[in-house]
Amino acid sequence: MDHRPQAWGRPRDDVYGAYDASYLQTTGPKTATQAPVVTGTSVIAIKFKDGVVMAADNLASYGSLARFTDVKRLRPFLSTSIVGFGGDVSDMQFLDRHLNELAIDEAYEHDHAETPSPSDDSTTTTQPPRGQLNAANLHKYLSKLMYRRRSDFDPLWNQILVAGLDSASKPFLASVDLRGTTFSSPSLATGFGAMLAQPIMRRFAATEEDAAKLTREQAVDVVKECMKVLFYRDARSLDRYSLAVVTKDGVELREDEQLEKQSWAFAERIRGYGTQTV
């Protein structure tokens, strides 16, 4: 008998040959995304009087290649909130599946908790019943998820905007990124939008009070203007985009908007880039 306890219960080397150590786990944590591959660019959003407007173009880039031109990067949640994804598209799809599952679980939970009486068939409003997850709850959930993943060194490579209403039915807009950093502001933008769109949006909604004076039409116009500026200057952007408006009446999402009234006249005056010498 082999007197070494380390050898007990193991396949005998003289019968099976030495164990191939390469099957053993290598050290280091398990990781998925170490770098983003197929990416979406900016997501922008601005609050107004009774809700939030959000937009993102329909492009998924592979580096500088415009790889997929019909990718929906705004996802509605429980018809109460909108989630906009910038960054890695596969991580976005993972999160989207996860959120769909959560939405289904929530819907079942809620049906059990509150069985409507047979006579009560006038509840046709799209407003979420109390107790259902609102945008603030959803943002907290996503921020915990993202922070956990970064702490496991297995980040989801996204910056996410969450829009909807909070528990006091006030417009809610907040962001969470791949490190779990969260913040909120009357207007928000990810990626290139933080440089190009955010200054424009802040002209119209510098403070919460300013945002509370904006009408829905004004907010939509500002967002459309910003999408245009982004298309002018962001090389990884597209002129087809999704636009969502979320209010107490639910989510209105149009996923095939086309940029209107573009003017490239400004391009004539640009000097200093490329090969032209004058």
Add this chain to the structure above:
Amino acid sequence: MAAMFSQNPLMNGPNYSISDAPKEDAPEGARQHRFDPYTDNGGSTLAIAGDDFAVLAGDTRLTSGYSINSRHHPKLFKIGGTTADQKDATIVLSVVGFAADGEALKERLDTICKMYRYRHGKPMSVKACAQRLSTILYQKRFFPYYAHAILGGLDEEGKGAVYSYDPVGSYEREQCRAGGAAASLIMPFLDNQVNFKNQYTPNSGEGHALQERERRPLTRGEVEVLVKDAFDGAVERHIEVGDGLQIMVITQNGIEEVLLPLKKD
């Protein structure tokens, strides 16, 4: 070498428009994580202990790089109240550094203080809370919360108490402390104005015989002026500080909170 100048993403690897583009690979052989779990979100905090009060303050700007993410992101939190609105809280925590870690730290300390209250039927003392916070920080010694925490409250005798921490839990009770991006700008100012460092009584002697100005506890009015001046100075000289000034004053009667404007440039 040719691949360096190639426009082909398959050869170069993809290029990115988002800010967290992966860095160059490590030198050959050494494989390292390309993901950096930390960032610095700027901002500054300060705390001053008085005779029967403690003042904590922090700006409300949240940055990443040269961008301002939010102009209203508070760094001061009431800790250990009975409910979520923290109406009956007696302790204030300020965190500055990496915002996500700060948030996680605050939530852990708050739940621990709430559990203590439910179990013992009384709020936690600042002294106990301060020791517990140190333990929380040290528990993550090898993957630290990247935040400079300052805890404020009133001690058992009703005197103002300020405890300051490093990211791994070393802590000390102090008269005053500045933390965060502009700490190196504010701290010497506080040394001079709160602890009267480098202040001497005129004509009291020559060289080493010169008498130091005698220390006395500051009044609440004096402290509030110091806090505002400290932040006005920091805003002027540090780009990551600005937008709003959140001040919390802890007294026998509870916690008073004010929000003042700072320069937004």
